[in-house]
Amino acid sequence: MKSFILAADVGGTNIRTALLNKEGEVLRSLKRPTLAQRGREALINRLVQMFNDTLKEGGVGLNEVRGIGVGFPGPMDVERGIVFNPPNLKGWQEVPLKDVLEKEMNRPVVLENDANAAALGEYWKGAGRGTGSLVCLTLGTGVGGGVVLDGKVWHGAKGIAGEIGHMTLVKNGRSCGCGNRGCLEAYGSSRGVIATMQELLERHRIKPKEAITVEAMGKWARAGDSGLGGLAQRAIREAGISLGIAIANVANLLNPEIFVLSGGVTNLGEYLFGPLRDEVNKRALPKAVEGLKIVKAVLGDNAGVTGAARALLLRSGRS
Ligand SMILES: [Zn+2]
Structure with missing residues (x-):
């Protein structure tokens, strides 16, 4: 056997x-x-x-x-x-x-x-168990994506389907590792949220004593909404909005039952998920968000x- x-x-x-x-x-x-x-x-x-x-x-x-x-x-x-x-x-x-x-x-x-x-994996045994269609976004150094429709991965004609990270969000935006400009990845990845924080810090002439990481930003955001904390909350909110715009677009296109988000950036919790869900509700067609779940992955490694x-x-x- x-x-x-x-x-x-x-x-x-x-x-x-x-x-x-x-x-x-x-x-x-x-x-x-x-x-x-x-x-x-x-x-x-x-x-x-x-x-x-x-x-x-x-x-x-x-x-x-x-x-x-x-x-x-x-x-x-x-x-x-x-x-x-x-x-x-x-x-x-x-x-x-x-x-x-x-x-x-x-x-x-x-x-x-x-x-x-x-x-x-998340579709079969994780957060998407029991659903028919799922879109997964991995928010790490980059933004990865995967689309599962009727239980199968949608690969597309050349295997490139699901590359949500390289959806253009800003016409002449930040440059991205793929060679394009304004991709979601340049705003919603750990690198993106850190870049937004750096811009805000320079504008407000604040120099943090420790390195700017996603973990540090989470800590600052939780510590309060003035000074460093306020800027961290703002930077995280910006990332949430960018991700929300992308998810609204995908919701309109594919109308999946669930979006599953994984990776280090999701540890920013409600500072990220709150603005993200608001943005999706604001932008997607009403039927596309009816019963739509946007959740954190559960399977981890x-x-x-x-x-x-x-x-x-x-x-x-x-x-
Ligand atoms: Zn790109």
Whole structure:
């Protein structure tokens, strides 16, 4: 009986591997640094080693494993299992990762974009459980996105669907890592909210004693609404408004049942979510917000591996 699934969530900083059952419960998991600077071969060897260690710790043999789902930073061709030059991993120009891992592990492998995997994980076992359609936004250094419609990730014609972070919000706005200007990512990511704070601090000629981080901004905001606290609240509100505009646009376009937000920026709590929800209600068509849920993700670090396992269950056997 092949009742287990191996899964991985590969990030620029850490790799997480997990052993799951078919119901999507994480039975064992491991986390190790990616060490991306050591190159492609080293990363693949590390991943294979981690798969074997996860199996050993879980007391499960490879013959009991149905297949392997891998969440990996995009862009990629999920059908053919080819990775194209992810921005935070060097030396990954057109790598047939699916074939490479299938040869190493002798098991079917399915690749999924990391943001899509997180969306699928939250849909299957997290905040979106029981819904029919979900949009997930990951608010970290950048803004990632994933769209799940009728239980399946919507990949689009070239696998680029769900890149909400690069929706243009401001015509001639801040420059973005993608080369465009005014993208949501430049306003709603941790980098974006920090940039807004820096602008406000310069304008008010205030120099904080500690580094400007999302954590520090949360602390200042909670401390009160004058001085540093007031500016932090304002900067966070601006990020909430930007995210709210984007979500209203997506709500009108796709009319999903739920938006799930994850990542460090969501720790800013109601300072972020309050203005965000107000903005969505103000801008989206009334029917698009009727019963619409906008919530924090619940799976944390397990979202990516859970979604990667789901992708394997959905797609193995037909690829
Ligand atoms: Zn962009």
